[in-house]
Amino acid sequence: MTLLFEKRQTKFLALIFFNQTENLYSHNLLELELKHAWLSVENMNPMPMLTSLTLEFIRLEDKNLTELNKSFPNLLVLNLIDVRGLKRPMIHLLNLKTCQWIITDASPCLILITPNLTTLNLECRKVVALYIEAPLLSNFHLAIDHLGAVSVRTFKNLKSLSLKSSYICSLIQKFLHFKTIENLTLNSGDFAVGAFDDSKFTIKKMLTYFRTVTSLCFNTRAWLSFEARYESFDRVCLDGRLGLTTFRGYLLRVDPALTFSLVACVLDQCKDLVDVSLLIHRDHAAAHVSRRFMDWCVAGWPRLNWRWGAWEEGTEDTWITNGIPNAQVN
Structure with missing residues (x-):
C-alpha cells in the first residue's frame, strides 16, 4: 500500500x-x-x-x-x-x-x-564531517558544495562512483584507495572560471590511481578544473596498462593546443580504449577552432570510435555531424 x-x-x-x-x-x-x-x-x-x-x-x-x-x-x-x-x-x-x-x-x-x-x-551544501559505514555499497553519487572531513569505511564492492564538487580535485583524493571502481563520473559543479581549489592533483595522478576504471566521464567544468593545473610532466607516458575502454568528456571551451594535450594524456595511456565521446559547449561547437580540434583528434587516434556532440545547461545533448548539431546523444 x-x-x-x-x-x-x-x-x-x-x-x-x-x-x-x-x-x-x-x-x-x-x-x-x-x-x-x-x-x-x-x-x-x-x-x-x-x-x-x-x-x-x-x-x-x-x-x-x-x-x-x-x-x-x-x-x-x-x-x-x-x-x-x-x-x-x-x-x-x-x-x-x-x-x-x-x-x-x-x-x-x-x-x-x-x-x-x-x-x-x-x-x-556544507558538511563539516561526513562518516559512512556501508561495506556493500556499489553505487555512490556524492555532491558536496563545501568540503569538510570525509571518512568512508572500505567499500569492498564499490563499482560506480559519481562525484560533484567545486573542490573536485580534493574530493577525488578521498577515494584513491578504492580499487574496485569501474565507472567514474566527475563534475565540478557551478563555479566561476578560475575559482579552483588548491589541490595539485592532476589527471596523470588520477589515471595512475584509478587503474580499474573502465568508463570515465568528465562532466562540465570538471575537465576545465584539471585543464587549469595541467603541467608538462603530465605528458610523460605511464605504462599504458590502464583498463579504460570508454571515455566521455564535456568541454566548456576549446583551446586547441592545451585541450588536445590533455586529451592526448588520457588517450595515450589507455591502450584498450574503444569509444570516445567529446561534447563541446554549443557556444563553440560550430566554430572553426573546434573543427580543427576534432580533425586533430581523429587523425591522432584513427582506430577509436569517435562520437562528437554539443551540450548546454538545461538542454539535451546533441550529435554533431559536419559541424552541425542534429540529433540527441544517448
Missing part, C-alpha cells in the same frame, strides 16, 4: 496521523510518502512492515533521526529530500539497500551506518 500525505502547515494533523493509525496502518503499511508537512515523532507508533519511506519538504522534529531509526527498522528504501530540523542526523538502518538524501541547509555532521546499503545518492 502506498499512501501520499500532502498538506501544508499541518503539524497537528501529521501528529494525529502518526499517533492514531496503529490499527489501520502500522502493521500492514509497506510504502509511505509524505510531502509538505510538519511532523512530530513524539510517541510515534512503530511501523515494522514499512519497507519504503519518502519524506519530501518536511519539517521533522527528530533532530538526530533517532525515532526514525527505531520506528522503521525494516526499511529497504529511504528518500529524505529537503528534510529540515536536523542537527546531527544519523541513519542507522540494518536492512536499508537504497538511500537518497538531499540536504539543502548546512549540517555539522552526517552519519550513515548501513551494513546492507548498495546504492547511495547524497547531496548536501
Whole structure:
C-alpha cells in the first residue's frame, strides 16, 4: 500500500496521523510518502512492515533521526529530500539497500551506518564531517558544495562512483584507495572560471590511481578544473596498462593546443580504449577552432570510435555531424 500525505502547515494533523493509525496502518503499511508537512515523532507508533519511506519538504522534529531509526527498522528504501530540523542526523538502518538524501541547509555532521546499503545518492551544501559505514555499497553519487572531513569505511564492492564538487580535485583524493571502481563520473559543479581549489592533483595522478576504471566521464567544468593545473610532466607516458575502454568528456571551451594535450594524456595511456565521446559547449561547437580540434583528434587516434556532440545547461545533448548539431546523444 502506498499512501501520499500532502498538506501544508499541518503539524497537528501529521501528529494525529502518526499517533492514531496503529490499527489501520502500522502493521500492514509497506510504502509511505509524505510531502509538505510538519511532523512530530513524539510517541510515534512503530511501523515494522514499512519497507519504503519518502519524506519530501518536511519539517521533522527528530533532530538526530533517532525515532526514525527505531520506528522503521525494516526499511529497504529511504528518500529524505529537503528534510529540515536536523542537527546531527544519523541513519542507522540494518536492512536499508537504497538511500537518497538531499540536504539543502548546512549540517555539522552526517552519519550513515548501513551494513546492507548498495546504492547511495547524497547531496548536501556544507558538511563539516561526513562518516559512512556501508561495506556493500556499489553505487555512490556524492555532491558536496563545501568540503569538510570525509571518512568512508572500505567499500569492498564499490563499482560506480559519481562525484560533484567545486573542490573536485580534493574530493577525488578521498577515494584513491578504492580499487574496485569501474565507472567514474566527475563534475565540478557551478563555479566561476578560475575559482579552483588548491589541490595539485592532476589527471596523470588520477589515471595512475584509478587503474580499474573502465568508463570515465568528465562532466562540465570538471575537465576545465584539471585543464587549469595541467603541467608538462603530465605528458610523460605511464605504462599504458590502464583498463579504460570508454571515455566521455564535456568541454566548456576549446583551446586547441592545451585541450588536445590533455586529451592526448588520457588517450595515450589507455591502450584498450574503444569509444570516445567529446561534447563541446554549443557556444563553440560550430566554430572553426573546434573543427580543427576534432580533425586533430581523429587523425591522432584513427582506430577509436569517435562520437562528437554539443551540450548546454538545461538542454539535451546533441550529435554533431559536419559541424552541425542534429540529433540527441544517448
